Amino acid sequence: MTADGAASGGRGRVTITEIARHAGVSVPTVSRVVNGRSDVAPGTRARVEDLLRRHGYRRRAASPGRRAALIDLVFNDLDSPWAVEIIRGVEEVGHAAGVGTVVSAIHGRSGDAREWMRNLRARASDGVVLVTSALDPVLHEELRILGVPLVVVDPAGSPSLDVPTVGAANWAGGLAATQHLLALGHRRIGLIAGPPRLLCSRARLDGYRAALEGAGVTVDERLIVPGDFRAESGCAGCETLLDLADPPTALFAASDQMALGAIEALRRRGRRVPQDMSVVGFDDLPEVRWSSPPLTTVRQPLADMGKLAARTVLRLTRDEQPDAPRVELGTELVIRSSTAPPPTG
Amino acid sequence: MTADGAASGGRGRVTITEIARHAGVSVPTVSRVVNGRSDVAPGTRARVEDLLRRHGYRRRAASPGRRAALIDLVFNDLDSPWAVEIIRGVEEVGHAAGVGTVVSAIHGRSGDAREWMRNLRARASDGVVLVTSALDPVLHEELRILGVPLVVVDPAGSPSLDVPTVGAANWAGGLAATQHLLALGHRRIGLIAGPPRLLCSRARLDGYRAALEGAGVTVDERLIVPGDFRAESGCAGCETLLDLADPPTALFAASDQMALGAIEALRRRGRRVPQDMSVVGFDDLPEVRWSSPPLTTVRQPLADMGKLAARTVLRLTRDEQPDAPRVELGTELVIRSSTAPPPTG
Numbered sequence: 001m002t003a004d005g006a007a008s009g010g011r012g013r014v015t016i017t018e019i020a021r022h023a024g025v026s027v028p029t030v031s032r033v034v035n036g037r038s039d040v041a042p043g044t045r046a047r048v049e050d051l052l053r054r055h056g057y058r059r060r061a062a063s064p065g066r067r068a069a070l071i072d073l074v075f076n077d078l079d080s081p082w083a084v085e086i087i088r089g090v091e092e093v094g095h096a097a098g099v100g101t102v103v104s105a106i107h108g109r110s111g112d113a114r115e116w117m118r119n120l121r122a123r124a125s126d127g128v129v130l131v132t133s134a135l136d137p138v139l140h141e142e143l144r145i146l147g148v149p150l151v152v153v154d155p156a157g158s159p160s161l162d163v164p165t166v167g168a169a170n171w172a173g174g175l176a177a178t179q180h181l182l183a184l185g186h187r188r189i190g191l192i193a194g195p196p197r198l199l200c201s202r203a204r205l206d207g208y209r210a211a212l213e214g215a216g217v218t219v220d221e222r223l224i225v226p227g228d229f230r231a232e233s234g235c236a237g238c239e240t241l242l243d244l245a246d247p248p249t250a251l252f253a254a255s256d257q258m259a260l261g262a263i264e265a266l267r268r269r270g271r272r273v274p275q276d277m278s279v280v281g282f283d284d285l286p287e288v289r290w291s292s293p294p295l296t297t298v299r300q301p302l303a304d305m306g307k308l309a310a311r312t313v314l315r316l317t318r319d320e321q322p323d324a325p326r327v328e329l330g331t332e333l334v335i336r337s338s339t340a341p342p343p344t345g
Numbered sequence: 346m347t348a349d350g351a352a353s354g355g356r357g358r359v360t361i362t363e364i365a366r367h368a369g370v371s372v373p374t375v376s377r378v379v380n381g382r383s384d385v386a387p388g389t390r391a392r393v394e395d396l397l398r399r400h401g402y403r404r405r406a407a408s409p410g411r412r413a414a415l416i417d418l419v420f421n422d423l424d425s426p427w428a429v430e431i432i433r434g435v436e437e438v439g440h441a442a443g444v445g446t447v448v449s450a451i452h453g454r455s456g457d458a459r460e461w462m463r464n465l466r467a468r469a470s471d472g473v474v475l476v477t478s479a480l481d482p483v484l485h486e487e488l489r490i491l492g493v494p495l496v497v498v499d500p501a502g503s504p505s506l507d508v509p510t511v512g513a514a515n516w517a518g519g520l521a522a523t524q525h526l527l528a529l530g531h532r533r534i535g536l537i538a539g540p541p542r543l544l545c546s547r548a549r550l551d552g553y554r555a556a557l558e559g560a561g562v563t564v565d566e567r568l569i570v571p572g573d574f575r576a577e578s579g580c581a582g583c584e585t586l587l588d589l590a591d592p593p594t595a596l597f598a599a600s601d602q603m604a605l606g607a608i609e610a611l612r613r614r615g616r617r618v619p620q621d622m623s624v625v626g627f628d629d630l631p632e633v634r635w636s637s638p639p640l641t642t643v644r645q646p647l648a649d650m651g652k653l654a655a656r657t658v659l660r661l662t663r664d665e666q667p668d669a670p671r672v673e674l675g676t677e678l679v680i681r682s683s684t685a686p687p688p689t690g
Contacts, residue, residue: 069468070415070447078436081631084429091423091450095457098464102415102445105436112440119443122414231635260635267637286426287632290576290605292612 019055023048034121034146053145068124070100071313073306074116076132078105081257081285082302086131086153089306097314099126113139121146127313129153129306149316151309156198164322166309166329170200173298173331174207174252177280180296180333181250182215185341186278189217190251192227192237192258204254204282223248227258234258238265249342250278256285256297263291263338274340284334293337301329364400368393379466379491398490415445415470416658418651419461421477423450426602426630427647431476431498434651442659444471458484466491472658474498474651494661496654501543509667511654511674515545518643518676519552519597522625525641525678526595527560530686531623534562535596537572537582537603549599549627568593572603579603583610594687595623601630601642608636608683619685629679638682646674 020030025044032040033048040048073090075083087103094101102125106112113136120128127149140163143150152165181189191208194201205224212219225240227233234253238261241247253259259281263273273279273293281288284299308329312322365375370389377385378393385393418435420428432448439446447470451457458481465473472494485508488495497510526534536553539546550569557564570585572578579598583606586592598604604626608618618624618638626633629644653674657667 069464070445072445073448078429078433079631081429084423084426084432087429087432087448088423088450091448095449095460095464098460098467100415100417100447100449100464100468103418103432103436103448104440104445105433115440115443119414119440119445122443123445257635260632260637263637264635264639285632286424287605287630290602290609292605292608292637294609 085302086306089303090310093310170203171207174204176333178211186250188248190223190241190248192253194254229255231257231261234261235265238262256281256283278339296339299332430647431651434648435655438655515548516552519549521678523556531595533593535586535593537598539599574600576602576606579606580610583607601626601628623684641684644677
């Protein structure tokens with residue numbers, strides 16, 4: 001992207017020439033700011049960025065010949081076990097379209113996010129797929145100003161955003177997991193819940209409640225314990241449930257990692273899965289096919305979510321509209337060896 | 346990268362102008378071929394590519410201002426559980442240097458590899474980190490022709506390549522795993538080996554033999570069973586060992602996934618880990634901290650290997666030399682709950 005490529009605002013709102021006149025700087029200087037170059041004095045940059053923002057400047061859509069043929073895929077952290085699943089989906093669609101996938105982690109730190117934004121401008125990426133439960137409003141606004149299409153992959157189910165999002169059917173997943181345990185004959189079913197600030201946690205919990213109520217089983221609030229999706233919290237939550245006077249015979253952990261933590265807590269107490277306690281997870285990470293025992297879980301189609309997000313962002317780069325502003329892909333119960341009827345007696 | 350950016354061969358060998366004259370085409374046409382553009386007739390492209398190859402054409406190192414600020418990180422497949430670890434390491438170094446990490450999978454298919462190569466040229470990436478045990482010679486040659494710096498992350502330990510590689514100390518890891526079991530008092534120690542075509546499998550096996558011989562324990566060849574690094578083969582290998590008239594009391598699986606498969610085989614037969622059988626893995630994937638039981642294993646520093654590869658490729662883009670053509674990072678035994686003294690009696 002050079003000065004001429006960035007020289008006019010889309011939607012006829014404002015041109016770089018006008019911004020330059022307002023800021024009292026040259027057109028190439030404004031262009032350097034727009035394109036994230038470092039050779040601009042900080043004061044000048046701030047003044048120009050402010051004007052760009054106030055005038056709602058949008059970078060003109062690049063002509064096909066000028067496309068960078070890159071999409072940016074941004075995570076908060078790359079230590080999540082499902083990151084690679086989403087990367088796989090985005091990369092597959094990008095590869096087929098001749099578009100490279102630039103993977104970044106911003107660690108929820110504003111410094112890293114601003115650094116990433118600078119790099120994004122410099123490489124003139126065609127679009128962004130953001131994988132995070134909390135969209136930084138400043139980041140969001142900057143992308144809007146730059147006119148870079150944005151799609152959010154949102155396994156956590158954020159409140160409505162004004163950008164297209166791809167999520168998963170969390171409520172239906174919680175329902176299916178609990179119905180499976182009910183069908184096996186369990187009536188005392190524990191839940192290790194996810195972080196309450198995430199809507200996906202609430203949706204899975206509500207699915208659990210709906211299944212119990214649908215089967216005429218009264219929800220026992222003591223059987224619902226908090227977790228944070230990590231294995232440690234699943235281990236601790238399971239111990240809390242085992243310490244009850246009347247512990248459950250089955251539990252639904254709202255993430256696979258918590259399910260693995262729960263299985264370890266049971267092993268430490270000499271309890272067998274599923275003979276003494278059934279365990280259902282949520283995610284279907286590749287590793288749970290070979291947990292001991294292999295985990296019954298609710299499959300989140302993470303690679304498919306990545307694919308759909310990539311396809312949507314590519315459509316937006318062609319000025320096409322997505323099918324719907326918010327899409328939830330279906331979840332699916334996968335039955336393996338960690339669930340069985342309750343122990344008799 | 347435009348025509349002028351690619352207009353002369355590095356190392357003074359040949360220019361695009363000369364190639365154009367030889368091919369009987371215009372300079373812009375040669376430039377389009379060099380830059381991977383699609384608007385060139387196939388016959389012309391083939392003729393120009395052939396000339397570029399025969400003349401050992403090297404793209405001139407981009408001046409700092411013209412850098413794409415991208416490195417390509419290429420996997421055979423993105424379904425490997427350790428891919429995300431390497432991505433994390435490369436991204437961290439790239440991010441700090443203001444360089445984006447473009448992640449690709451070529452699936453060992455030549456079509457995908459050629460497609461990737463075309464995209465790499467078009468985006469004029471500054472360098473390539475290749476994560477694969479088998480380097481396609483054609484790919485390698487094309488990168489050489491393009492003059493794009495290449496570093497191979499090579500957990501498998503390939504035969505000597507004429508590019509910098511970053512590996513892990515496989516032999517020392519096999520030695521440490523086996524010495525740990527010997528120190529616990531085991532004398533009959535099984536090995537589930539990796540694919541024999543990979544040097545890393547041989548190195549781990551040799552480390553195992555060296556430890557046994559160092560302790561005066563005769564190697565019993567019946568205790569060495571084949572595997573392919575995947576969980577299924579670990580499960581089958583463990584069953585083979587359990588079916589022996591005199592089964593081992595401990596086993597070393599040459600990958601974490603095979604160790605998880607072995608633990609599942611033991612669970613199915615009602616054998617407890619570590620009370621009835623000790624199991625050591627190799628890799629230290631994040632997931633084995635919460636296997637049941639948490640796995641004693643040999644840590645491969647995959648993120649560090651990614652970091653070193655990224656640092657090396659960035660040095661090469663500045664025409665600096667790597668410290669050494671081949672580096673092996675140390676492996677480390679991590680003791681968790683899957684190993685214990687042999688059962689008494």
